[in-house]
Amino acid sequence: MSLGATIFSHGVLIVACIIVLYPILYVIRMALSPTQGFTLGLDLSGDFSLENFSDVVDTTTQDGDWLFGRQLWNSLWVSLASTLVGVALSVSAAYAFSRFRFPGRKASLMAFLVTQMFPGTMMMIPLYILLDTFGLLDQSLGLILVYATTSLPFCVWMLKGYFDTIPKDLEEAALIDGATRFQIFWRVILPLARPAIAVTALFSFMTAWNEFVLAKTLMSRETLYTLPVVLKGYVGKEDVQWGHFAAGAIIVSVPVMALFFALQRQLVSGLTAGAVKG
Amino acid sequence: MVYRLGAFFVFFFVLGAVTEGIWQTLAQNEQRQLVEQELFSEIEELASLGKEKAAEAVRGLKAPEEGWLVTEPSSTSGLASLRKRKVFAATDKAQEGTAPSEEIALAAANIKSRSLEKKLSAQIKETEDGRVLLSAPIIENDQLIGSLLLKREKPVSSGQGQWTWLLLALTLGAALCGVLGSGEASLVRGLRTALGALFAWGGALYFHLSSPSGVILFGAVGAFALLASFLAGVGTLARWWEPIRKARFAYGYVAPAILGMLILVFIPFAVGVGLSFFEHEFGEWRFAGLENFSKIMFGAGASSLTSPDSFYYKLVVTLLWTTSNVFFHVAIGLGLALLLNQPNLRGKAFYRLILILPWAVPSYITALIWKRMFHPELGLVNALLGTQGMSWTDSFWKAFFSNLMTNIWLGVPFMMVVCLGALQSIPKDVYEAADIDGASSWQKFWKITVPLLRPALLPSIILGMIWTFNMFNVIYLVSEGKPGGATDILVTEAYRWAFERQERGGEYGYAAAYSTIIFLLLLVYSLGTAKVTGLTKGAQD
Numbered sequence: 058m059s060l061g062a063t064i065f066s067h068g069v070l071i072v073a074c075i076i077v078l079y080p081i082l083y084v085i086r087m088a089l090s091p092t093q094g095f096t097l098g099l100d101l102s103g104d105f106s107l108e109n110f111s112d113v114v115d116t117t118t119q120d121g122d123w124l125f126g127r128q129l130w131n132s133l134w135v136s137l138a139s140t141l142v143g144v145a146l147s148v149s150a151a152y153a154f155s156r157f158r159f160p161g162r163k164a165s166l167m168a169f170l171v172t173q174m175f176p177g178t179m180m181m182i183p184l185y186i187l188l189d190t191f192g193l194l195d196q197s198l199g200l201i202l203v204y205a206t207t208s209l210p211f212c213v214w215m216l217k218g219y220f221d222t223i224p225k226d227l228e229e230a231a232l233i234d235g236a237t238r239f240q241i242f243w244r245v246i247l248p249l250a251r252p253a254i255a256v257t258a259l260f261s262f263m264t265a266w267n268e269f270v271l272a273k274t275l276m277s278r279e280t281l282y283t284l285p286v287v288l289k290g291y292v293g294k295e296d297v298q299w300g301h302f303a304a305g306a307i308i309v310s311v312p313v314m315a316l317f318f319a320l321q322r323q324l325v326s327g328l329t330a331g332a333v334k335g
Numbered sequence: 336m337v338y339r340l341g342a343f344f345v346f347f348f349v350l351g352a353v354t355e356g357i358w359q360t361l362a363q364n365e366q367r368q369l370v371e372q373e374l375f376s377e378i379e380e381l382a383s384l385g386k387e388k389a390a391e392a393v394r395g396l397k398a399p400e401e402g403w404l405v406t407e408p409s410s411t412s413g414l415a416s417l418r419k420r421k422v423f424a425a426t427d428k429a430q431e432g433t434a435p436s437e438e439i440a441l442a443a444a445n446i447k448s449r450s451l452e453k454k455l456s457a458q459i460k461e462t463e464d465g466r467v468l469l470s471a472p473i474i475e476n477d478q479l480i481g482s483l484l485l486k487r488e489k490p491v492s493s494g495q496g497q498w499t500w501l502l503l504a505l506t507l508g509a510a511l512c513g514v515l516g517s518g519e520a521s522l523v524r525g526l527r528t529a530l531g532a533l534f535a536w537g538g539a540l541y542f543h544l545s546s547p548s549g550v551i552l553f554g555a556v557g558a559f560a561l562l563a564s565f566l567a568g569v570g571t572l573a574r575w576w577e578p579i580r581k582a583r584f585a586y587g588y589v590a591p592a593i594l595g596m597l598i599l600v601f602i603p604f605a606v607g608v609g610l611s612f613f614e615h616e617f618g619e620w621r622f623a624g625l626e627n628f629s630k631i632m633f634g635a636g637a638s639s640l641t642s643p644d645s646f647y648y649k650l651v652v653t654l655l656w657t658t659s660n661v662f663f664h665v666a667i668g669l670g671l672a673l674l675l676n677q678p679n680l681r682g683k684a685f686y687r688l689i690l691i692l693p694w695a696v697p698s699y700i701t702a703l704i705w706k707r708m709f710h711p712e713l714g715l716v717n718a719l720l721g722t723q724g725m726s727w728t729d730s731f732w733k734a735f736f737s738n739l740m741t742n743i744w745l746g747v748p749f750m751m752v753v754c755l756g757a758l759q760s761i762p763k764d765v766y767e768a769a770d771i772d773g774a775s776s777w778q779k780f781w782k783i784t785v786p787l788l789r790p791a792l793l794p795s796i797i798l799g800m801i802w803t804f805n806m807f808n809v810i811y812l813v814s815e816g817k818p819g820g821a822t823d824i825l826v827t828e829a830y831r832w833a834f835e836r837q838e839r840g841g842e843y844g845y846a847a848a849y850s851t852i853i854f855l856l857l858l859v860y861s862l863g864t865a866k867v868t869g870l871t872k873g874a875q876d
Binding site: 066067069070073074078079080083084145147149150152153154157158159160162165168169170171173175176177180184186187202203205206207209210238242263267270285292299309310313317318321 | 578579582584585588589591592593595596598599602603604606607610671674675679680686687688689690691692693694695696697699700701703707708715744798801805807829833843846847850854857858861
């Protein structure tokens with residue numbers, strides 16, 4: 058590579074990194090400043106304090122119970138449970154779509170694809186009414202079910218693409234040896250599909266963890282809020298508590314970022330496996 | 336034989352039970368509406384009494400009295416507090432003396448049924464420091480109201496309905512004669528089966544002759560049952576059933592997912608589409624046919640392309656938004672991917688790590704941070720450009736630019752990752768062959784890279800276009816649609832109709848129609864480009 062090309066490449070990449078990092082550092086700075094955010098730009102002078110973090114974490118209910126802990130637990134529980142349910146459903150469905158031919162297969166696949174196009178605003182009111190009818194408002198179960206089905210289409214399509222790349226000979230050999238379909242699914246296919254499943258799980262988890270519109274609509278008591286709703290609470294129409302918001306934003310983003318980095322190689326390969334095929 | 340018998344039995348049983356269930360719900364709703372009307376008039380009377388008592392209490396009190404609960408005002412805007420605000424507004428007006436007390440009663444009564452019980456038993460008003468006092472009910476002791484509330488909760492079910500499905504199951508014998516009789520599927524057997532079904536459903540119809548909706552419901556379902564049994568007898572259904580029976584294992588695998596999607600995605604979607612044929616006003620739904628659609632597409636403000644309220648204006652803005660975003664996402668994403676794909680570049684992993692970061696940040700957080708950065712006095716952008724005090728929301732192009740900048744920050748990582756993956760799948764030999772032939776970098780890019788990238792990129796581009804078309808968070812939070820709704824795209828407009836234009840309690844029907852149009856546009860677009868993008872190929876093979 059020529060010197061000119063090297064300098065150009067590094068130059069552009071560094072500029073891009075600065076553009077990416079600046080807002081993030083800005084948030085960190087706001088979180089660490091004791092005022093409610095009248096910082097202009099990345100001002101490294103001035104005080105640093107962990108006050109905002111402790112304010113956010115120390116919220117309590119009217120009865121004096123630890124509120125933030127409760128809300129953190131809500132987010133964790135809802136995200137994990139919906140990931141489990143979503144992944145379980147999409148893995149089995151994707152396997153069937155990939156390996157079996159049955160009436161309604163094509164229609165179902167297209168239907169899954171089409172659901173991506175539904176505007177979210179359209180679904181809020183019917184979902185509210187539906188969950189109300191079943192008494193699932195103000196219940197984490199309602200939220201879990203909705204999240205699980207929201208990420209289904211993408212997960213099914215991605216997993217199906219991945220399953221399509223696994224050669225059928227493996228299963229045929231196992232079939233000849235007398236294994237049942239289910240044994241093949243459980244013992245042979247699932248372990249092979251681990252990277253794709255990791256990506257699917259990460260995507261489902263992220264979707265549930267970051268979702269706030271539905272969480273706010275379907276839950277009305279603050280002890281049931283998930284973290285994104287709490288975060289939005291710091292941003293009122295006139296009165297915005299930027300320091301608290303920034304601290305909350307960091308707390309909300311850190312787990313996802315950590316997972317992201319841990320699984321980033323699988324993420325890249327998982328995304329492109331489907332892309333190359335499709 | 337037994338199998339077929341069982342199948343018929345189950346089919347008719349379920350059909351009858353479901354129809355009966357629907358029927359009961361409809362009848363109960365009718366009853367409930369009658370009771371509610373009585374309830375409203377009773378409350379009207381009492382509300383005028385109650386208003387005086389409430390005014391007395393507010394004048395005399397500084398602190399909450401015994402029997403009063405205090406709550407903090409909520410600044411979030413879920414559906415629940417939107418309803419609350421309506422009641423506050425009506426109560427305020429009544430206290431000023433500018434609105435009759437009926438408005439309080441009606442406002443309270445028009446709230447959706449689940450909170451009707453709660454709201455009915457409370458008088459609501461605000462103290463001077465903005466807290467809300469909920470009083471101990473003064474109308475809970477009223478006996479007429481109490482009995483009406485009870486009646487509303489337990490409407491009487493309509494008579495002999497519950498025997499209907501029992502009758503169906505019993506008279507099934509007659510239908511089964513048709514099926515059991517001869518082993519051969521034939522026209523005669525079909526007629527015999529149909530006759531048995533006719534007998535069963537005639538009985539059900541007889542019990543519901545008293546009401547026109549009952550006749551329609553049972554008549555329609557009965558006709559369907561008749562047809563189904565005829566076809567079964569004649570043997571058509573058997574032909575359809577065979578491949579399903581063969582694939583029953585597959586159904587076991589997909590059933591949970593499909594069931595979940597059906598209940599939580601398709602049914603709400605169908606309800607959403609259905610709502611677009613209705614008009615909503617304070618809890619009342621009026622069937623409006625295609626009125627909403629014609630208002631959107633041909634209505635008063637619609638034809639003028641320059642008025643921001645027009646659907647077509649919003650459509651153009653949305654298209655502009657989508658195309659400009661996708662263009663920049665792909666251009667920048669591909670550019671960065673090309674740079675990162677160079678074999679001798681050092682620190683690749685480090686760069687990639689950092690450049691992926693925006694994808695991990697939730698979009699609403701990003702939107703709020705960038706909104707802050709575009710603040711006229713305290714924002715970073717103005718500080719860097721030296722244009723302090725300049726507002727970014729007072730002109731269309733400035734507001735549009737702020738949205739665009741934010742969404743580019745948000746969306747480039749995804750596109751970059753996809754491009755990287757796609758680039759890595761292009762075999763190196765092709766480039767080497769081109770080098771031997773003396774191709775320039777420019778030629779290599781346009782003649783090799785782009786065509787080979789296309790199949791891998793197009794699905795992601797299509798997906799990205801759909802996501803951008805429906806991107807609510809950035810538009811709603813960064814420019815907030817300013818100036819004057821000009822930068823609103825179709826989804827934010829639909830949201831505003833449903834949740835912000837509350838003059839009639841929320842234009843849910845109109846918003847639903849808006850959303851249906853959005854969906855249809857996207858559907859037509861995706862299907863139209865399906866061949867090119869290979870969108871449907873995945874389903875084909």
